[in-house]
Amino acid sequence: MSRKFRVLINSTYCKACELCVAVCPKSVLAVGRSTTSKGIHCAETVAPDSCIGCKACSDICPEAAIEIRVEGDGQDRK
Amino acid sequence: MEEKAIYSRPDSLTDRPMHYCPGCGHGTVHKLIAEVVDEMGIREKTIGIAPVGCAVLAYFYMRFDVMEAAHGRTPAVATGVKRVLPDKLVFSYQGDGDLAAIGMAETIHAANRGENISVVFINNAVYGMTGGQMAPTTLTGQKTATSPGGRLVETMGPPVKMCELLNTLDRPYHIERVALDGPAGVRKARKAIRTIFEAQRDGKGYGFVEVLSPCPTYQRCTPVESLKFVGNDMAATFPLGLFRRGGERIDA
Numbered sequence: 111m112s113r114k115f116r117v118l119i120n121s122t123y124c125k126a127c128e129l130c131v132a133v134c135p136k137s138v139l140a141v142g143r144s145t146t147s148k149g150i151h152c153a154e155t156v157a158p159d160s161c162i163g164c165k166a167c168s169d170i171c172p173e174a175a176i177e178i179r180v181e182g183d184g185q186d187r188k
Numbered sequence: 189m190e191e192k193a194i195y196s197r198p199d200s201l202t203d204r205p206m207h208y209c210p211g212c213g214h215g216t217v218h219k220l221i222a223e224v225v226d227e228m229g230i231r232e233k234t235i236g237i238a239p240v241g242c243a244v245l246a247y248f249y250m251r252f253d254v255m256e257a258a259h260g261r262t263p264a265v266a267t268g269v270k271r272v273l274p275d276k277l278v279f280s281y282q283g284d285g286d287l288a289a290i291g292m293a294e295t296i297h298a299a300n301r302g303e304n305i306s307v308v309f310i311n312n313a314v315y316g317m318t319g320g321q322m323a324p325t326t327l328t329g330q331k332t333a334t335s336p337g338g339r340l341v342e343t344m345g346p347p348v349k350m351c352e353l354l355n356t357l358d359r360p361y362h363i364e365r366v367a368l369d370g371p372a373g374v375r376k377a378r379k380a381i382r383t384i385f386e387a388q389r390d391g392k393g394y395g396f397v398e399v400l401s402p403c404p405t406y407q408r409c410t411p412v413e414s415l416k417f418v419g420n421d422m423a424a425t426f427p428l429g430l431f432r433r434g435g436e437r438i439d440a
């Protein structure tokens with residue numbers, strides 16, 4: 111079983127530029143449907159299980175709004 | 189379940205949300221500088237010199253010392269700071285109006301002296317802060333507030349290529365052009381910034397990294413389109429790559 115990644119998008123920083131959505135190779139991300147208090151459609155994860163932890167989204171994000179986590183300490187699981 | 193971050197917001201960025209427009213390259217490069225400062229463990233030694241331009245408030249976002257200079261004068265201020273405090277890592281952060289228009293003289297003379305400073309040059313082909321006027325680096329034919337019919341070479345001259353210009357000088361140690369045109373471009377930009385910071389730390393001398401950078405607002409496109417503007421249109425005028433490495437010119 112491959113490692114399981116989790117992508118967290120911090121709505122304090124996200125400006126809904128959609129760059130992360132455009133560069134994700136696994137269509138994990140999408141523009142959110144709900145609006146934050148700042149009137150922004152913060153990006154959200156729509157296919158979290160597909161994430162391969164490639165960091166394309168966190169590299170492209172101009173706001174450093176994305177954190178990527180991996181389950182365990184790199185050991186196989188399941 | 190145990191979990192570990194493989195990427196998180198760099199410690200050398202403050203918690204304050206940045207004021208830049210969505211998709212702006214300034215945010216990306218602030219982030220990259222903060223990552224490099226963290227990787228090198230030099231936060232207490234780093235001093236940034238901020239420009240006049242959209243990045244005039246850079247000191248709000250960087251968790252290390254940042255000085256503000258008059259428009260175009262950051263290389264002169266960086267020179268003074270570095271000469272007085274040679275153990276510090278001093279970088280100048282500048283837009284194309286700041287670096288290649290009003291600050292052209294300071295830019296050239298600092299490079300010509302081979303000052304042991306690092307220059308991070310954000311080339312977004314326009315003046316952002318003041319409303320999208322033509323910059324020295326505006327592309328031929330590009331429409332701006334002051335070139336509404338497109339930049340005309342006959343009356344406005346062609347775009348100024350700073351890496352090529354500085355590469356005519358003898359003393360620069362490293363000159364490189366990168367583009368924020370996608371995740372791979374961002375990684376190259378990070379590596380280039382790290383290269384010139386390490387060169388300065390090791391006393392090698394003047395490092396210059398030009399970052400072709402999105403300004404969706406005045407490049408008049410969406411953030412996603414601006415990646416293509418930078419990677420296709422801008423890179424066609426401003427070729428990417430290394431111009432100078434280890435003090436030696438690299439033949440194209």
Ligand SMILES: Cc1ncc(C[n+]2csc(CCOP(=O)(O)OP(=O)(O)O)c2C)c(N)n1
Binds near residue numbers: 240259285314318
């Ligand atoms: C002495 C002086 N002249 C002119 C200005 C007006 N001014 C402010 S920012 C700027 C240009 C900014 O463009 P650039 O350096 O490309 O930075 P950007 O905003 O695109 O990041 C100008 C002309 C000024 N502040 N001071």
Ligand code: SF4
Binds near residue numbers: 115117133137178
């Ligand atoms: S790490 Fe890669 S696969 Fe995962 S969300 Fe980001 S871009 Fe998509």
Ligand code: SF4
Binds near residue numbers: 125129131152167176
């Ligand atoms: S790249 Fe960053 S700011 Fe842009 S939509 Fe994604 S998380 Fe939000």
Ligand code: SF4
Binds near residue numbers: 207213317402403405
């Ligand atoms: S005007 Fe351009 S350079 Fe200035 S903050 Fe907006 S996108 Fe960035």
